[in-house]
Amino acid sequence: MFALFSDGHSPRTRKVAVMNDASASQLKKVIQVQHGVASTLFKSVRVVKANAKDEDWDGIVHIFDLTNHPNAKRAFAWSSRFAGGRQPRYFAVLQSGQISTPVQAVKAASAAIRKWGAKGTPN
Numbered sequence: 403m404f405a406l407f408s409d410g411h412s413p414r415t416r417k418v419a420v421m422n423d424a425s426a427s428q429l430k431k432v433i434q435v436q437h438g439v440a441s442t443l444f445k446s447v448r449v450v451k452a453n454a455k456d457e458d459w460d461g462i463v464h465i466f467d468l469t470n471h472p473n474a475k476r477a478f479a480w481s482s483r484f485a486g487g488r489q490p491r492y493f494a495v496l497q498s499g500q501i502s503t504p505v506q507a508v509k510a511a512s513a514a515i516r517k518w519g520a521k522g523t524p525n
Contacts, residue, residue, distance in 0.1 A: 439470055479494040480492075481493070
């Protein structure tokens, strides 16, 4: 289950994975490299994933307006560390028909990691 908190506050306190809040400028560079377009920060929201089977995830997803992308008007971007990892991994998911919210973007990235693994190879 994912929850979205746009005000940045959770109504409950619980143990969560370390949140690595990448700066908007770092994420703009990620969008430029991965998707080849400039972007402007629209807003940032907090997304929380709580699942008894998995480690909880709590992070800030930044929403960017894209400049001249042929298929998307927005991108959702954030950083997160994998369990046991030292360096954060950066994500930039384009808004599409199936992915229209920050929660859906995090779910899609999570599903891709389960399918392909952290290094992008089939599990």
